[in-house]
Amino acid sequence: MTDTTLIRGRLLSFRRAPLSLADSDSYTYEHDGALLVSDGRIAAAGDYAAVRQAAPEGTPEIDHRPHLILPGFIDCHMHFPQMQVIASYAADLLEWLNTYTFPEECRFVESDHAARIATHFYDELLRHGTTTAVAYCSVHKTSADAFFAEALKRGMCMVGGKVMMDRNAPQGLLDTPQMGYDETRAVIGEWHGKGRNHVAITPRFAITSTPEQMSAAQALASEFPDLFIQTHLSENQEEIRYTCELYPEATDYTDIYARYGLLGPKTLLGHAIHLSEREADALSEAGAVAVHCPTSNLFLGSGLFPLKALMRREKPVRVAVATDIGGGSSYSMLRTMDEAYKIQQLLGERLNPLESFYLMTRGNADALGMQADIGTLEVGSSADLVVLDAAPTPAMRLRMETIRTLPEELFLLQTMGDDRAVVETYVAGAAMKPASDAQ
Numbered sequence: 001m002t003d004t005t006l007i008r009g010r011l012l013s014f015r016r017a018p019l020s021l022a023d024s025d026s027y028t029y030e031h032d033g034a035l036l037v038s039d040g041r042i043a044a045a046g047d048y049a050a051v052r053q054a055a056p057e058g059t060p061e062i063d064h065r066p067h068l069i070l071p072g073f074i075d076c077h078m079h080f081p082q083m084q085v086i087a088s089y090a091a092d093l094l095e096w097l098n099t100y101t102f103p104e105e106c107r108f109v110e111s112d113h114a115a116r117i118a119t120h121f122y123d124e125l126l127r128h129g130t131t132t133a134v135a136y137c138s139v140h141k142t143s144a145d146a147f148f149a150e151a152l153k154r155g156m157c158m159v160g161g162k163v164m165m166d167r168n169a170p171q172g173l174l175d176t177p178q179m180g181y182d183e184t185r186a187v188i189g190e191w192h193g194k195g196r197n198h199v200a201i202t203p204r205f206a207i208t209s210t211p212e213q214m215s216a217a218q219a220l221a222s223e224f225p226d227l228f229i230q231t232h233l234s235e236n237q238e239e240i241r242y243t244c245e246l247y248p249e250a251t252d253y254t255d256i257y258a259r260y261g262l263l264g265p266k267t268l269l270g271h272a273i274h275l276s277e278r279e280a281d282a283l284s285e286a287g288a289v290a291v292h293c294p295t296s297n298l299f300l301g302s303g304l305f306p307l308k309a310l311m312r313r314e315k316p317v318r319v320a321v322a323t324d325i326g327g328g329s330s331y332s333m334l335r336t337m338d339e340a341y342k343i344q345q346l347l348g349e350r351l352n353p354l355e356s357f358y359l360m361t362r363g364n365a366d367a368l369g370m371q372a373d374i375g376t377l378e379v380g381s382s383a384d385l386v387v388l389d390a391a392p393t394p395a396m397r398l399r400m401e402t403i404r405t406l407p408e409e410l411f412l413l414q415t416m417g418d419d420r421a422v423v424e425t426y427v428a429g430a431a432m433k434p435a436s437d438a439q
């Protein structure tokens with residue numbers, strides 16, 4: 001027997017990147033739309049009357065009118081063990097890592113602690129309408145086990161990796177080149193492809209990996225060419241200077257990853273703020289993705305990511321957007337895109353609300369090469385959805401009185417919205433948003 005439901009509301013799904021605010025061909029919008037969800041997937045989508053007619057008799061219906069239904073948000077870079085690091089007062093990246101983050105991540109050697117935080121982690125993602133995230137675990141295999149076990153329990157499509165780091169951190173947070181290799185292989189064997197889990201090869205960044213460990217990561221990448229590789233690149237000037245000092249033979253920071261075979265279309269590079277033209281060319285040629293983390297970049301004072309400039313280069317760089325919890329200061333992709341907008345304003349660029357909503361959904365799915373499964377409301381996709389209300393607070397309700405167009409409504413959601421604007425979050429067709437008073 002199949003499990004079938006009709007979900008009614010205003011549907012919005014992107015076909016491709018919008019070229020301008022007037023580019024209505026870039027998306028599909030149904031004012032009175034419906035999704036027929038069958039066994040966790042979208043079986044039909046479109047005008048309510050037509051979808052209702054095609055639905056088997058007796059199909060139960062959930063009516064979300066007048067709210068918007070979008071594909072669930074995707075977050076392309078965050079740190080699962082940093083939930084209790086958010087809001088740590090530090091001068092910059094390296095002070096923040098050494099003073100707060102590394103000591104906190106040491107606690108994830110304890111499986112009870114990792115399991116407890118994993119429960120909170122997925123609760124927060126779902127509370128904020130995020131249905132897929134790409135995350136760093138800690139160096140400990142226990143943290144990856146907790147991360148993937150909880151994703152499996154909730155049926156979520158998640159990407160994660162046991163961090164590889166063998167220097168420049170406290171003893172409790174170091175593996176060795178061999179351990180990093182062996183434990184990553186073990187995580188792949190136990191979790192990759194189980195449910196909707198994807199394992200990523202995860203050398204934290206060049207500062208915390210010796211050349212021997214980078215070679216181990218290279219070995220993993222060549223043995224498992226289908227896996228994502230995630231790491232950090234060019235976040236802050238002091239970090240770049242120190243990194244290049246550690247790898248004097250490399251032309252620049254990007255070249256370090258290229259030398260170890262870690263730069264390709266499955267590579268997700270967190271931050272990538274301060275790239276030279278040569279480095280941007282190298283990313284473009286490799287098809288690697290620069291992952292923009294605006295709340296983190298502002299919080300740590302790291303710099304202003306040239307999102308629009310990278311996208312419109314002659315050799316464009318693929319981009320994605322992310323919260324970077326816990327350097328980032330919000331789990332909300334709406335808050336994230338509000339800060340992304342402001343960063344582009346400071347750079348004299350325009351980021352329109354259609355582009356923002358594209359980036360949080362289809363754009364991030366494209367960056368992951370997962371657009372056949374997530375990021376759209378197309379037939380065949382998993383029914384991972386977010387339902388949004390642009391008037392959840394008195395101030396937003398008042399502003400909504402004067403709003404006339406869809407882009408205006410999206411811009412309000414992005415500028416003032418947060419988890420209160422998330423009415424419901426569906427994972428494979430199941431309503432999953434935790435109650436706001438959930439412990």
Ligand SMILES: [Zn+2]
Nearest residue numbers: 079232270324
């Ligand atoms: Zn990060």
